[in-house]
Amino acid sequence: MMAPQFETIALIGIGLIGSSIARDIREKQLAGTIVVSTRTEATLKRAEQLGLGDRYTLSAAEAVKNADLVVVSVPVGASGAIAAEIAAHLKPGAIVTDVGSTKGSVIAQMAPHLAKTVHFIPGHPIAGTEHSGPDAGFAGLFRGRWCILTPPPGTDEEAVARLRLFWETLGSMVDEMDPEHHDKVLAIVSHLPHIIAYNIVGTADDLETVTESEVIKYSASGFRDFTRLAASDPTMWRDVCLHNKDAILEMLARFSEDLASLQRAIRWGDGDKLFDLFTRTRAIRRSIIQAGQDTAMPDFGRHAMDQK
């Protein structure tokens, strides 16, 4: 048997993402010991029932004591408090990473607490579902999906290579990016779609009285697709909105302008404009699907999600 990649891995936060990582670590035997820590007694108990770790503690400080790799998987607004709690207890040489959906704000919250004796390498796996909590996770979530690392300039290259190998072993393709660029890209490909979904489902709900409950009764598949995204965790998405404010507002401004232009085309019966836009966007969908086939976009993941 091959030696594990890390002797001890501490998982701080054991929801959808933390528990999926735990399941992969176990399946691929990447750690000698998995230590699980989370905020509430109930979640910790559930993690234990699911057998996600080898040791369990409510204290993040206690969890990281011997860890060679620490993965913080909590809502981005909680990152600073976790960093403050664990900082003094980290083992010199440990790699500290996270999975937060925003990077600039996580770095601003965590970096000031962390000593130079540890390697802080923020990360973000671009994989997930609308479900949350330890029951929602599954092995293979990250297979065929991108994971973006945003190591600060001057980060030890060997540590970056170890973390890269970890994600690659989970089946991800790994890219490095600066945090500002990450936050702009994710604002358009992930954050805006969720905000638009929350908004349209909210509008439809407000219209319920006007339409005499027909919105839910006749909900067509287009609307149902939006409801999946709009069912995503409120705490996580509140934090994403508050912690990627500038990039989201910038993308929302562009979006609103383009929506106004679409509105004008409909008002003035500009069929050519509508047809051209819809043709262009259809091509994007097709290229994503094609790329998905090439990179083994996990069909199994979709099934797992649909069953939940």
Ligand SMILES: NC(=O)c1ccc[n+]([C@@H]2O[C@H](COP(=O)([O-])OP(=O)(O)OC[C@H]3O[C@@H](n4cnc5c(N)ncnc54)[C@H](O)[C@@H]3O)[C@@H](O)[C@H]2O)c1
């Ligand atoms: N859900 C997704 O699709 C997805 C995808 C990629 C990255 N992420 C990011 O991963 C992180 C975790 O998301 P998730 O989907 O696993 O969420 P989740 O709600 O399933 O799990 C969150 C975990 O954090 C713990 N927690 C919550 N508030 C806390 C606090 N104040 N202090 C300490 N611990 C706290 C919870 O007990 C739980 O263990 C977030 O930063 C999110 O932005 C989520």
Ligand SMILES: O=C(O)C(=O)C[C@]1(C(=O)O)C=C[C@@H](O)C=C1
């Ligand atoms: O597929 C979904 O349900 C997701 O919301 C996953 C998703 C995304 O937007 O793609 C959500 C947030 C992330 O940080 C990464 C992935």
